[in-house]
Amino acid sequence: xxxxxxxxxAKKQKRAGGFVMSFVIHGILIAxxxxxxxxxxxxxxxxxxEKVDFVTVKKDEPPPPKEEKPPPPPDVVMKAPPPKGxxxxxxxxxxPDVLPDIDLSKKxxxxxxxxxxxxxxxxxxxVVGGTVQKVDENQTYFEFQVEKQVAPYPxxxxxxxxxxxxxxxxxxxxxxxxxxxxxxxxxMSTFKxxxxxxxxxxxxxxxxxxxxxxxxxxxxxxxxxQLVQMPFQFNLTKGE
Numbered sequence: 552x553x554x555x556x557x558x559x560x561a562k563k564q565k566r567a568g569g570f571v572m573s574f575v576i577h578g579i580l581i582a583x584x585x586x587x588x589x590x591x592x593x594x595x596x597x598x599x600x601e602k603v604d605f606v607t608v609k610k611d612e613p614p615p616p617k618e619e620k621p622p623p624p625p626d627v628v629m630k631a632p633p634p635k636g637x638x639x640x641x642x643x644x645x646x647p648d649v650l651p652d653i654d655l656s657k658k659x660x661x662x663x664x665x666x667x668x669x670x671x672x673x674x675x676x677x678v679v680g681g682t683v684q685k686v687d688e689n690q691t692y693f694e695f696q697v698e699k700q701v702a703p704y705p706x707x708x709x710x711x712x713x714x715x716x717x718x719x720x721x722x723x724x725x726x727x728x729x730x731x732x733x734x735x736x737x738x739m740s741t742f743k744x745x746x747x748x749x750x751x752x753x754x755x756x757x758x759x760x761x762x763x764x765x766x767x768x769x770x771x772x773x774x775x776x777q778l779v780q781m782p783f784q785f786n787l788t789k790g791e
Contacts, residue, residue: 561592564624574608593676597606603719609669613666614659621719622752632677632678633672633673633674633677634669634670634672634673634674634677634678634679635669635670635673635674635675635677635678635679636669636670636671636672636673636674636677637664637665637666637667637668637669637670637671637673637674637675638664638665638672638673638674639671639672639695639696640665640695640696640733640787642647647658652653660666660677661674663675663676670771671770671771672700672771675719680774686701686770686771686773686775687775688733688776690775690776691724691730691776691777691778691783692768692770692775692777692778693777693778694713694778696770697768697769697770697775697777698769698770698771699766699768699769699770700768700777701731701765701767701768701777701779702765702766703763703764703765703766704735704763704764704766706757706764706765707762707764708762708763709759709783710725710752710755710756710758710759710760710783710785711755711758711759712755712785713749713751713752713754713755714749716749716752716785717787720787721749722748722785722786722787723747723748723752723785724746724747724748724752724782724783724784724785725744725746725747725748725752725753725756725782725783726744726745726746726747726757726780726781726782726783727742727743727744727745727757727760727780727782728741728742728743728745728778728779728781729741729742729743729760729778729779729781730777730778730779731765731767731768731774731776731777731779732767732776733774733776734767735764735765735766735767736761736763736764736765737760737761737763737765737779738776739757739760741778742757742760752783752785755785756783758771765779
C-alpha cells in the first residue's frame with residue numbers, strides 16, 4: 552500500500568508539469584504564428600520602392616541667325632544749288648501763348664539772306680541760275696511772303712450801305728480778314744471780322760464779298776493763296 556501511494560503522487564506531479572510545459576509551448580507557437588502573419592501582412596502592404604532615373608532631353612537649339620548682307624549704298628545725289636536771292640520768313644497764323652524754346656545748336660541767321668534782293672527763296676551766297684525754291688500752291692502766304700500781292704479789281708461794287716444806319720446818319724468801318732485763292736475769289740470759310748463799328752456794316756461786307764473779284768498773289772511767277780486784311784469804310788457824303 553505504501554508503494555501505491557508513492558506511485559500515485561508521482562503521476563500527479565508529472566501530469567501537472569507536462570500541462571504547464573504544453574501551455575508554454577503552445578503560447579510560444581501561437582505568438583510566433585501571430586508575429587509571422589503580421590510580418591507577412593506588412594511586407595505585402597509595403598509598396599515596393601521603384602528606381603526612377605531622370606533623363607534630360609536635349610532641346611532643339613535654334614538655327615544660327617542668317618547673315619544679313621548690308622544694303623547697297625544709296626546713289627549719291629547732288630543737292631541743287633540755291634539761287635542768289637533772299638529768304639522769306641514764314642509767320643504762323645496762330646500766335647503761340649508762350650515763348651518757344653531757343654535752340655542754340657542751330658545755325659546763326661545771316662542777315663544778308665533777308666535783304667529782299669534777288670530771287671525769293673534764295674540766299675545771299677547762292678549761285679547765279681540756281682534752283683528756285685518750290686512753290687506750294689495750296690499753302691496760304693502772308694503779304695510779306697509774296698512777290699505780287701492781292702489787289703481788288705477796279706470794277707468791284709462797294710458793300711451796300713444799310714438803310715437804317717444811313718437814315719440815322721451813322722458812319723462806320725469794318726476790318727475784315729479772309730483768304731484770296733488762286734482764282735481771285737475770297738474763301739468765305741476763312742472770313743473773320745477784326746474790327747467793326749456795327750453788325751449791320753459787318754453783314755453788308757459779308758454779303759457783298761463773294762461777288763468781289765481780286766488779282767491773286769504770286770510767288771515765283773505762280774499764283775498762290777494769300778491772307779488779306781481789308782478795311783471797308785462806310786461814309787456819308789454831304790447832301791445825303
